[in-house]
Amino acid sequence: MIRRPFFSLGRPRLKFPVVQKSSPIDIPLPSKVTLFFEAVPADTKDPAVSLGDKVKTGQKLKITENDEDYFISTVSGTICDISEYTGYLGRDYTSISIETLANDEWDDEFATGKAPTLKVGREFLGCLPGAPDFASLLDFKTPVNTLIIYGLDKDLLVTTNQFIVETEVEALAKGIELLKNITHTDEVIMVVPPHLLKKAGETGADVRKIRPSYPNTLPGMIVKKVLGREISPGKNPVEMGVGIISAEAVVALSHAFDRGEIPVEKILTIIKKDGATVLARARIGTPLKDVLETLNIQTAHGDRLVLGGPMTGTTAYSEDLPVLPDTDAVMIQDRKDITPSSDTQCINCGECIRACPANVPINMLVRLLENGLYEEAVSEYDLLSCIECGLCSYVCPAMIPVFQYIMLGKFEYARIISVEEPNG
Amino acid sequence: MDNPKLLTSSHAPFWHNSSSISRQSYHIMLAALPALIMGISQYGIPALAVVALSVSSAMIWELLMNKLMNRPVSIGDGNAAVIGLLLAMLLPAVTPWWVIVAGTFVAIVVGKQIFGGIGCNPFNPVLTALAILILSWKGLLDFNATLVDYDLGFLMIYPLSAIKYLGTSSATGYSLSGLLMGQQAGGIGSCFGLGLIIGGVYLILRGHIRWEISISFLVGIYITAILFNISDADKYAGPMFHILTGYTLIGAFFLATEDSSSPVNFIPMLLYGAGAGVLTVLIRNIGVFVDGVVFAILMMNVTSPLLDKIRPKAMGKGIEHA
Numbered sequence: 001m002i003r004r005p006f007f008s009l010g011r012p013r014l015k016f017p018v019v020q021k022s023s024p025i026d027i028p029l030p031s032k033v034t035l036f037f038e039a040v041p042a043d044t045k046d047p048a049v050s051l052g053d054k055v056k057t058g059q060k061l062k063i064t065e066n067d068e069d070y071f072i073s074t075v076s077g078t079i080c081d082i083s084e085y086t087g088y089l090g091r092d093y094t095s096i097s098i099e100t101l102a103n104d105e106w107d108d109e110f111a112t113g114k115a116p117t118l119k120v121g122r123e124f125l126g127c128l129p130g131a132p133d134f135a136s137l138l139d140f141k142t143p144v145n146t147l148i149i150y151g152l153d154k155d156l157l158v159t160t161n162q163f164i165v166e167t168e169v170e171a172l173a174k175g176i177e178l179l180k181n182i183t184h185t186d187e188v189i190m191v192v193p194p195h196l197l198k199k200a201g202e203t204g205a206d207v208r209k210i211r212p213s214y215p216n217t218l219p220g221m222i223v224k225k226v227l228g229r230e231i232s233p234g235k236n237p238v239e240m241g242v243g244i245i246s247a248e249a250v251v252a253l254s255h256a257f258d259r260g261e262i263p264v265e266k267i268l269t270i271i272k273k274d275g276a277t278v279l280a281r282a283r284i285g286t287p288l289k290d291v292l293e294t295l296n297i298q299t300a301h302g303d304r305l306v307l308g309g310p311m312t313g314t315t316a317y318s319e320d321l322p323v324l325p326d327t328d329a330v331m332i333q334d335r336k337d338i339t340p341s342s343d344t345q346c347i348n349c350g351e352c353i354r355a356c357p358a359n360v361p362i363n364m365l366v367r368l369l370e371n372g373l374y375e376e377a378v379s380e381y382d383l384l385s386c387i388e389c390g391l392c393s394y395v396c397p398a399m400i401p402v403f404q405y406i407m408l409g410k411f412e413y414a415r416i417i418s419v420e421e422p423n424g
Numbered sequence: 425m426d427n428p429k430l431l432t433s434s435h436a437p438f439w440h441n442s443s444s445i446s447r448q449s450y451h452i453m454l455a456a457l458p459a460l461i462m463g464i465s466q467y468g469i470p471a472l473a474v475v476a477l478s479v480s481s482a483m484i485w486e487l488l489m490n491k492l493m494n495r496p497v498s499i500g501d502g503n504a505a506v507i508g509l510l511l512a513m514l515l516p517a518v519t520p521w522w523v524i525v526a527g528t529f530v531a532i533v534v535g536k537q538i539f540g541g542i543g544c545n546p547f548n549p550v551l552t553a554l555a556i557l558i559l560s561w562k563g564l565l566d567f568n569a570t571l572v573d574y575d576l577g578f579l580m581i582y583p584l585s586a587i588k589y590l591g592t593s594s595a596t597g598y599s600l601s602g603l604l605m606g607q608q609a610g611g612i613g614s615c616f617g618l619g620l621i622i623g624g625v626y627l628i629l630r631g632h633i634r635w636e637i638s639i640s641f642l643v644g645i646y647i648t649a650i651l652f653n654i655s656d657a658d659k660y661a662g663p664m665f666h667i668l669t670g671y672t673l674i675g676a677f678f679l680a681t682e683d684s685s686s687p688v689n690f691i692p693m694l695l696y697g698a699g700a701g702v703l704t705v706l707i708r709n710i711g712v713f714v715d716g717v718v719f720a721i722l723m724m725n726v727t728s729p730l731l732d733k734i735r736p737k738a739m740g741k742g743i744e745h746a
Contacts, residue, residue, distance in 0.1 A: 004441040008631030012441060156439075220739065230740040304432040315433040331438065338432055339440035344501075347445060347543035350634070350688030358739035363688050364732075382738035390437035397443040398543070404435035 001275070001310075001337060002156075004395075012355055012395055014156055014214035014311075016193070024163070024267055024279035027294045029100055032080065033285030034322040036093040037063060037071045040084050053079045055098060058262045059107035060124065063094055072127045073107075074264035074284045075100040088314045089411050098285070111260035116178045125256060129266040129284060130161075130249030131326035132219070136236075137183055137243045144183050144243040148222060149176070151192035151200050151207075151247050155309025156214050157277055158269045158329040164247040165196050172247060173203040175254035183243065190247070191222055214311060215357050219244050220387035233384035248328075266323055270295055271310070271331040273303075282323050288330060289319040302335035311390040341393075341401040345370070352392035352402060358385045362392045362402060369405040374413045383409050445542065448632050449502025453509055455627045456678065458619030460513060463612035466576055467517035471612045474519050475512040481525045482508025485532035493537065503542045507531050510550045510678055513613025514671060515557075516570040523564055527553045547725045548682045551718050558718065567609045578607040583669040584714045587661045595661050603668035614674040624677025633681035636693035641676045642667060644701020652709050660709050671717035672704070679717070685725040692731035700724040 002014055048062040055073040062070045081097035114120045121138055128134040151165040176188050190205040193212040200207045208226050210216055220231050223242055231237055237244050252263040268280045282291055306313040307327050352362040365381040377383040392402040464471045486504035490497045511527055535549030558565050567582040574580060579597045586594040606616035627633040645666050652660035680700050687696050700720045707716025
């Protein structure tokens with residue numbers, strides 16, 4: 001935990017710790033994997049998967065026959081459980097558990113000489129590991145003019161993408177060519193921390209240096225820094241013609257066409273209780289329990305398990321939850337390191353104002369959000385300009401869960417808009 | 425139960441920089457100590473008694489209001505103690521006990537709690553209390569009258585009333601270095617200029633108060649005072665005299681910077697500070713009150729929400745039409 005420095009005149013400075021090179025620890029194939037498929041089918045009359053089905057590694061699975069969306073089985077085995085799961089921001093998932101066989105039997109639908117086209121990408125590669133993932137580039141409506149490849153990691157202490165840039169230069173170079181073909185984009189920019197400049201240069205991409213301090217590494221800040229453009233409130237970079245993809249997803253893309261197998265493994269940064277980090281490689285869907293057991297990490301009652309980094313992750317309430325394609329890190333926090341939030345009202349100290357990289361008037365905003373005035377929060381106090389860095393909560397001396405209020409506000413506002421739109 | 429081990433779930437971020445309201449309050453009290461100790465050493469046990477009663481009664485009022493309003497007990501955050509301490513620092517050393525208790529009542533109950541507690545007060549609670557005390561019991565807060573029995577080895581006429589009623593020629597009785605070292609009559613903790621500056625610089629460097637407000641307040645006073653001084657040097661004292669006397673320094677570092685009643689954006693902080701500085705000298709030089717700090721800051725407190733409308737453009741705003 002980075003504490004407030006002795007002298008504190010301006011913004012908090014959260015530098016990324018120096019990365020120690022290490023090769024990832026392989027997590028053995030678990031006896032059961034769980035995969036999350038976003039959206040719960042409204043009608044289950046025509047199920048495409050059912051309990052007891054045999055699946056192969058890399059096999060495309062759908063929940064119902066006429067579903068357009070799909071997910072990729074990451075193991076060979078038998079489906080042993082299908083249930084519903086509600087995740088962050090009320091997103092509904094169908095959770096599918098598969099009992100694994102010791103040996104992978106690869107599905108050959110993708111293997112039979114697929115050409116790198118948008119169609120093939122949409123058909124097979126919507127579930128590649130990495131965050132932001134490849135799928136975000138596939139369903140765009142405006143053409144992608146610029147591609148930004150993340151050669152660094154969004155959150156503090158996470159080193160997943162940096163490791164990829166360090167070790168997978170050739171695959172990156174190849175993946176960049178594939179990306180250019182698939183998206184018909186010529187401008188490919190890779191952003192890396194200073195120590196990876198040389199390595200990244202070997203890929204042939206246009207490499208830009210990003211100072212490795214938080215929140216410089218967030219997508220909104222990178223777009224601003226690299227392209228000199230600010231993301232309009234409430235818009236995605238993709239809607240502005242800027243595609244963002246992680247180095248890990250690019251490498252996965254390259255491996256997919258190289259090997260004729262859809263990649264099913266994920267590099268994870270494990271952040272231990274003492275802040276030490278270690279890299280691990282796990283099959284997507286591996287329960288966190290297996291990851292922790294392999295690394296010999298004990299958790300106790302009251303500890304916090306976080307999918308993602310210390311600033312932007314989400315908590316996992318159970319060790320049975322799986323590693324997902326976008327899980328860049330798993331953080332384990334001891335219960336004594338958890339700072340509880342408080343319901344004290346805003347004391348107007350202005351710490352959040354100085355910390356906010358997006359100039360959101362948080363001291364006013366939080367008052368509206370506390371009272372559920374979401375539309376006013378958007379129109380008067382720039383709720384949608386927030387780039388979701390979490391620094392407001394991090395610096396708040398009143399320990400108001402500001403970031404939570406903001407995310408709740410965005411969620412509720414989206415609901416209000418979606419109810420109003422059909423009538424309006 | 426399948427799962428006796430429960431994990432903590434909460435929203436990001438999972439780190440906190442370990443700042444807190446109580447830590448901030450304790451630092452403010454720590455920073456006030458140099459000036460306070462100097463005051464107590466000058467005025468002796470009566471001054472200590474004023475401080476002790478003020479701090480304790482402020483905390484008791486806070487506790488009573490917590491109970492009365494059925495809200496969580498908030499004396500732990502130290503804010504009530506800070507209010508009591510700062511009020512004591514502004515009072516003469518011989519203030520009667522009932523004035524102090526009335527003062528902390530106004531500060532905590534009227535100035536802060538009826539608005540909803542910490543962070544909700546539109547005015548600085550300390551100054552609200554002091555303003556009401558000044559208006560209610562003028563004689564008891566007049567430093568010339570109350571400190572008449574003290575002879576501390578320097579000119580015991582309150583410097584601001586000296587220049588107001590006797591003209592700037594009377595200012596020659598005070599040396600600037602003497603004023604800086606606390607050789608002047610005044611509130612218990614508001615005379616030792618050097619101590620207040622040390623405390624203020626400490627708070628600024630630690631990030632507990634904003635330099636924008638303190639500096640612009642002092643600059644506002646300096647510029648206005650020098651303009652008056654140029655226009656009529658016999659009638660109006662020089663800028664350094666204004667900065668080192670009365671409540672100027674405690675106002676700059678401990679009163680104007682109160683979080684809830686001051687703006688948070690850069691330009692508004694400068695305007696707020698400068699405005700309070702200008703008003704202070706205007707009240708001192710052409711108003712009826714001897715010292716203008718109290719009413720100048722209260723006046724600027726009112727403008728604070730309005731000033732805070734001047735703020736930088738949020739990210740991505742106005743891009744669509746650019």
